[in-house]
Structures are given as structure tokens and as C-alpha cells.
């Protein structure tokens with residue numbers, strides 16, 4: 124329901140964007156299907172990535188048995204999350220975590236961790 | 241077109257309305273915004289650290305009476321002889337490196353109108369925002385004889401790390417083979433619901449090696465092994481058959497340390513070593529600040545986006561003290577701390593905080609010296625319902641194993657590093 128609303132809104136935005144080209148449309152991003160200004164999405168990404176630190180180490184830098192995420196290839200990270208969600212990759216906890224986030228969050232999380240040197 | 245926008249002020253509460261008016265200074269004192277954090281546990285230390293990492297313009301003062309950090313996670317491992325006390329004690333020395341001002345003192349009162357915290361040593365510390373993360377306080381008066389028994393050194397709760405764990409371990413070591421160890425636990429909500437079952441498992445591990453004729457009787461205020469039930473039951477059967485006697489619906493009401501008898505609503509049990517975990521409420525400072533505002537006056541309701549008290553503006557609450565459907569764990573406290581810190585950064589900078597925060601909730605429990613198992617649940621804040629909603633697919637492992645024992649150890653190392661390192 125909500126998701127649809129947002130998708131429709133996004134489509135409208137695209138349409139008006141094309142029609143009235145000069146209008147400086149505020150950029151939007153989606154969280155859980157809702158439209159938001161980019162600053163909110165940035166805050167959301169920072170905050171959800173930090174939930175992963177508890178197990179994967181601060182900034183995704185591991186010093187123990189749970190693998191690190193920092194500096195991993197972005198596409199690899201996205202693929203791993205999808206495989207966990209679909210049960211195609213063996214896991215103890217990651218399937219349960221992957222099910223709690225959506226594709227756009229996989230993408231922003233992967234980008235976040237891939238960028239850490 | 242109209243963008244879908246959430247009501248910014250709704251999340252921000254009265255505190256934001258005021259700080260927006262004060263724009264661009266954002267600070268009551270006219271300078272950089274000042275956040276005072278009470279309690280350097282998993283909630284408070286994490287919040288202080290991430291405030292400084294995410295916005296070095298924010299001044300942070302962290303009030304904590306202890307000179308070192310005592311970890312409750314892993315304390316059951318010490319009781320079971322898997323680790324020593326030294327492994328639980330961590331240093332606060334890295335925190336000042338983030339620009340956090342550490343004050344070794346206790347908060348004893350809050351003037352929420354003037355926005356000033358009073359400390360034990362006579363300090364008066366002004367704040368723009370106050371974060372209370374004092375953990376729990378035990379309601380010992382609900383158990384007749386508890387205070388006297390604790391003062392006599394005969395009964396422990398062992399639910400704050402430090403001297404309580406040292407004493408309980410000594411008592412277990414001194415107990416003769418064939419003795420009875422009683423663990424009494426309260427019904428939820430309370431700190432670490434799986435803790436008593438992990439404790440029973442690891443003490444059983446110790447007894448099995450050193451005093452195999454001994455027994456553990458669990459007087460459980462709840463109706464069952466409520467957390468990771470199948471996992472614990474399977475491990476008890478496999479590793480410690482006949483040793484752990486779990487008695488549900490058995491809330492303890494009285495203890496007599498002269499006769500070493502524990503009394504529940506249903507029975508008297510004679511014990512050699514007594515561990516009673518009383519019911520809890522939000523730390524005392526939450527009472528003093530007027531934020532223990534749930535119907536029972538025990539826990540602190542918060543706004544799920546900012547963790548600000550809906551009752552008292554500019555006062556935020558984190559960790560075990562929060563009234564919510566989230567488990568009271570170190571993992572959740574660390575997680576809430578980051579959501580609160582991120583929200584404060586956005587608010588001080590005049591931006592909207594993330595209206596859709598997400599909490600990951602995991603706790604690992606060990607069942608022996610080589611097996612553990614996790615629970616993993618994701619909870620997402622729903623602004624319409626104003627609540628964190630448990631996402632489908634989460635839950636507890638049905639079994640404990642070696643792989644999870646390794647991950648459990650990694651979890652300890654990483655949460656300590658993330659909170660204090």
C-alpha cells in the first residue's frame with residue numbers, strides 16, 4: 124500500500140520532471156517505500172550500517188571470527204545479502220538479518236561498506 | 241507535486257521546536273551544543289562516542305562513577321569457570337580520544353527546567369540535551385529478607401558485573417559436592433531474559449567437572465524457559481542430564497539467609513548457594529528526572545526516533561531503562577544509542593532525523609564451554625504505529641553449536657570495541 128503510493132509518487136515526479144523540465148525538482152530517495160530528502164536517506168544509511176558494526180566490528184573492520192565487511196566489493200555484498208535472504212547461502216544469523224532489510228538498503232549498505240578503506 | 245513528508249516537529253518533540261527557534265546557535269549556552277550523557281555502559285558510552293564521531297561540533301560530557309567498565313555479557317562465563325574476572329573489566333581510556341569529557345561522578349538530580357544535572361560531588365553541569373543510560377535498579381523490597389541477606393554476603397543478584405560476580409563465583413567454588421544452587425529469576429520485562437538460563441548452563445558445566453552430585457534449582461517467575469527455550473532444553477538434556485531442575489511460575493517472595501531457605505509462592509527450597517535476580521526498574525536518575533513515565537512508573541517511554549522522553553523535553557533515555565517491546569540487551573542498547581546519536585546530530589544541524597530507524601537484536605547464549613546459540617530479530621520503527629515492529633523471519637536457534645560459540649566470542653570482542661574502543 125505505502126510502497127505503491129511512493130512508487131506512484133515517484134512516477135509522477137518523473138513525468139512532471141520530463142514535462143516541465145526547467146522546474147528544479149527536489150531530489151528524493153526511498154526508505155521502505157517512502158520518499159525522503161537525501162539528508163534523511165544519508166542519516167538512515169549511516170544508522171543502519173552502524174547496526175552491523177556490533178557483530179562485524181566497528182566500521183565493518185573485523186578482529187575476530189565474524190567476517191569483516193569493510194572494503195568488500197559492492198556487488199559481492201549485495202549478492203551475498205540476496206543469497207542470504209533467499210536461503211541460497213548458508214548462514215547462522217544472516218538470513219534473519221537479510222529478511223529485515225529491503226533491496227534499496229542492501230544497495231546503500233553495500234556502498235557504505237565498500238567505501239571504507 | 242507534493243512530496244510525501246513526515247511531520248518533522250512531531251518526531252522532534254518540544255525540544256526541537258525550541259532549538260529551531262534558537263537557530264543557528266542551537267545551544268542554550270550560546271556556544272557549541274552540549275550533550276550530557278549519564279552512565280558509560282553499553283548505551284551511554286556508545287552514544288557519547290558516536291555523537292563525537294558523527295559531529296565533532298557537539299560537546300559531549302559523560303558522567304560515570306566507575307573508573308573501569310564491567311561487562312555483564314560474558315559474566316556467566318566467569319561463573320562457569322570459562323573466563324576470569326579480568327576478562328570482564330575493560331578500560332575507558334579510549335573515550336577521551338574522541339573528545340568526550342569524562343566526569344568520574346554520579347548524577348543525583350536533574351533540574352529539567354534550567355537543564356542542569358547535579359552530581360554527587362557537588363557538580364552542576366548544564367546541558368542542551370541530556371541522555372540518561374543508567375541501566376537498571378533492583379526492586380529488592382519486593383523480596384522479604386533480600387536486603388539483609390545481601391548485606392550479610394549470603395545472597396547475590398549477579399546481574400551487575402563486578403563484586404557480585406566475584407562473590408557468587410567464590411560461593412560456587414566453596415560449595416560442597418552434592419550441594420544445591422538456587423537461581424531465582426523474575427518475569428519479564430527485565431535485563432537479559434536469557435541470562436538466567438545461560439547461567440544455569442555454565443554453572444552446570446562447572447559442577448559437572450568439579451562437583452557432579454550437585455543440583456541447580458531454577459525458580460522462574462515466568463511460565464517457561466522463555467528465551468531460546470528449545471535450545472537450552474536440548475543442551476541441558478545432552479550435557480547435564482538430571483542436573484538442572486527448572487520450575488516455572490515460581491516467583492520468589494522471601495529469603496532467609498540464616499536458614500538458607502528461599503520461599504516462592506508455592507514452596508520453600510533449602511539451598512547452599514542462593515542467587516536471586518529481583519525485578520527491576522529504570523535506574524534511579526530516571527526517577528529523579530521524572531521520565532519513569534509508564535503506567536507502573538517503572539520504565540521510561542521514549543519517542544522511537546529520537547529517544548526523547550515524551551514527558552520531559554530535552555531528556556533522552558537509552559538502554560535497559562527504556563519502556564518498549566525491545567529486549568533489554570547490550571546489543572539493543574548499543575543500537576539505540578546510535579539511533580539517538582544520529583537523531584541528535586540531525587536535530588542540532590536543523591535537519592530531519594531518520595523517521596524509519598531499524599534495530600537489530602541479537603543475543604548469544606553459551607550452553608557449555610564449546611557451544612552457543614543466537615537469537616536474531618530485526619525491528620523496524622513504524623511512524624504510523626509509533627512502535628518498533630518485529631520483522632518476519634527472525635527468531636532463536638533451536639540448537640547450540642561450535643560455530644556459534646566462535647561467533648559468540650567475536651560478538652563480545654566487537655561490541656566492546658564498538659562501545660569503548
Ligand SMILES: Cc1cc2nc3c(=O)[nH]c(=O)nc-3n(C[C@H](O)[C@H](O)[C@H](O)COP(=O)(O)OP(=O)(O)OC[C@H]3O[C@@H](n4cnc5c(N)ncnc54)[C@H](O)[C@@H]3O)c2cc1C
Nearest residue numbers: 279281282283312313346347374375559560568569570571
Ligand atoms: C549475566 C548477564 C549476561 C548478559 N549477557 C548479555 C549478552 O550476552 N548480550 C547482550 O546483548 N546483553 C547481555 N546482557 C544485558 C546487558 O548487560 C544490558 O542489557 C546492558 O548492560 C544495558 O546497557 P545500559 O547502557 O542500559 O546499562 P549498563 O550497561 O548497565 O550501564 C549503565 C551505566 O550507568 C552507570 N550509572 C548508573 N547510574 C548512574 C548515575 N546516577 N550517574 C552516573 N552513572 C550512572 C553505571 O555505573 C553503568 O556503568 C547480560 C546481562 C547480564 C546480567
